[in-house]
Amino acid sequence: MHISVISCSGRELVALDADPSWRLHDVLAALPEHSPAPDYKMRIFLGTVELCGNLTLAGIGAENGRDLTLVLTPMPRVVSGCADGSVKIWSSASGECLHTLTGHKYWVWSAVFSPCGKKVLTASDDGTVKIWSVVLWECLRTLQVQRRVGSAAFSPDGQKVLTISCDGIGQVWSAATGECLCTLESQVRSCTFSPDGQQVLACSGSSAVKLWHTTSGKHHWTLEGHRDEVLSAVFSRDGGDLLTASGDGTARIWSTASRECLRTFQGHQDGVRSAVFSPDELEVLTASHDLTAKIWSVASGACLHTLRGHRSGLRSAAFSPDGQHVITASGDGAARVWSSTSGQCLRTLQGHKYGARSASFSPSGQEVLTVSGDGTAKVWAVASGECLGTMEAGVVSGGKAYQGLRKHSSTRGM
Numbered sequence: 325m326h327i328s329v330i331s332c333s334g335r336e337l338v339a340l341d342a343d344p345s346w347r348l349h350d351v352l353a354a355l356p357e358h359s360p361a362p363d364y365k366m367r368i369f370l371g372t373v374e375l376c377g378n379l380t381l382a383g384i385g386a387e388n389g390r391d392l393t394l395v396l397t398p399m400p401r402v403v404s405g406c407a408d409g410s411v412k413i414w415s416s417a418s419g420e421c422l423h424t425l426t427g428h429k430y431w432v433w434s435a436v437f438s439p440c441g442k443k444v445l446t447a448s449d450d451g452t453v454k455i456w457s458v459v460l461w462e463c464l465r466t467l468q469v470q471r472r473v474g475s476a477a478f479s480p481d482g483q484k485v486l487t488i489s490c491d492g493i494g495q496v497w498s499a500a501t502g503e504c505l506c507t508l509e510s511q512v513r514s515c516t517f518s519p520d521g522q523q524v525l526a527c528s529g530s531s532a533v534k535l536w537h538t539t540s541g542k543h544h545w546t547l548e549g550h551r552d553e554v555l556s557a558v559f560s561r562d563g564g565d566l567l568t569a570s571g572d573g574t575a576r577i578w579s580t581a582s583r584e585c586l587r588t589f590q591g592h593q594d595g596v597r598s599a600v601f602s603p604d605e606l607e608v609l610t611a612s613h614d615l616t617a618k619i620w621s622v623a624s625g626a627c628l629h630t631l632r633g634h635r636s637g638l639r640s641a642a643f644s645p646d647g648q649h650v651i652t653a654s655g656d657g658a659a660r661v662w663s664s665t666s667g668q669c670l671r672t673l674q675g676h677k678y679g680a681r682s683a684s685f686s687p688s689g690q691e692v693l694t695v696s697g698d699g700t701a702k703v704w705a706v707a708s709g710e711c712l713g714t715m716e717a718g719v720v721s722g723g724k725a726y727q728g729l730r731k732h733s734s735t736r737g738m
Contacts, residue, residue, distance in 0.1 A: 344382035405432025419713030421576030447473035479521035506541025573597035611641035628669030653683035671709040
């Protein structure tokens with residue numbers, strides 16, 4: 325059949341004699357030489373229907389004489405820290421290093437984008453945290469922590485910075501002035517900002533979690549109820565509830581107002597490494613050392629699905645932005661994409677030499693970033709399971725390393 329490929333402005337790029345069985349790669353292969361920027365992705369649409377995955381031209385309704393539209397969309401960038409003190413910005417589309425930032429003297433343990441995507445925050449063994457512009461490609465501010473820093477994170481509005489040193493000292497800083505606003509008087513392993521950025525929830529290696537004010541450093545209260553170490557803690561979207569995961573094999577939802585436990589999710593056979601809310605907050609996803617992840621109903625506390633298939637303990641689990649999929653990462657080196665409605669495994673992403681430390685969706689939900697102990701990060705297409713690019717990336721801080729993906733927590737390095 326005869327079809328034309330046009331630009332978004334309506335200019336004809338090429339006329340093709342195409343077969344109805346053609347898929348995306350066939351159409352792209354037939355196009356004239358295009359050289360989009362390395363952080364752009366080429367997509368083909370018939371009207372509003374995209375030619376992707378295993379769909380064919382016939383499958384999307386393409387007929388003789390129809391026009392296909394070529395759309396170039398920016399791919400998320402990935403930031404990583406390296407042992408030589410450099411910070412690298414990568415194209416997730418090609419795996420190409422786009423920029424290198426230098427200024428740290430020793431290993432950079434943490435590197436994350438700001439909520440607006442225009443800045444990068446890095447934490448180093450040299451005792452400093454730096455805020456960089458990824459527009460001007462220069463260092464805007466250096467925070468003098470004066471002890472080895474394992475991680476750093478922006479507050480949701482980007483106005484504050486939370487740091488955790490390798491010896492467990494948590495501090496809150498002004499991103500504008502570099503002033504230390506407060507020091508948390510407790511050993512800290514991981515922290516997360518409240519949605520309004522006014523409070524910090526801290527896990528300290530015990531069975532309790534503590535809430536602190538980010539300006540005064542005042543300790544508000546302590547939640548107790550787990551029987552083993554709390555391994556993760558997150559706020560709900562409005563800050564009204566907390567979700568904790570513990571080595572005792574359970575996850576719990578708590579009210580921040582009454583500090584009462586509202587729901588306990590019990591069913592794992594080993595410690596629960598992490599727990600997160602679904603985007604609509606109707607479900608909870610837990611990842612456990614017992615080789616499984618579970619999806620739970622917030623309303624009833626019932627386990628809706630158990631995700632089985634990994635051969636080693638799970639390191640992380642996350643929902644896609646639309647809540648339709650789940651990604652899990654395991655010590656077996658693989659990441660798996662699951663349907664959140666059926667619990668069925670849709671894709672197994674294999675290619676790392678060592679365990680997958682984390683896996684997260686891109687802001688569009690069409691790609692997955694995996695980070696491994698083999699020193700690489702990989703970007704995968706969710707629809708096909710194809711590896712789109714490999715980055716010899718050193719240290720990549722999970723989902724926070726994706727430009728535009730908002731997450732406001734910090735976990736101590738080492």
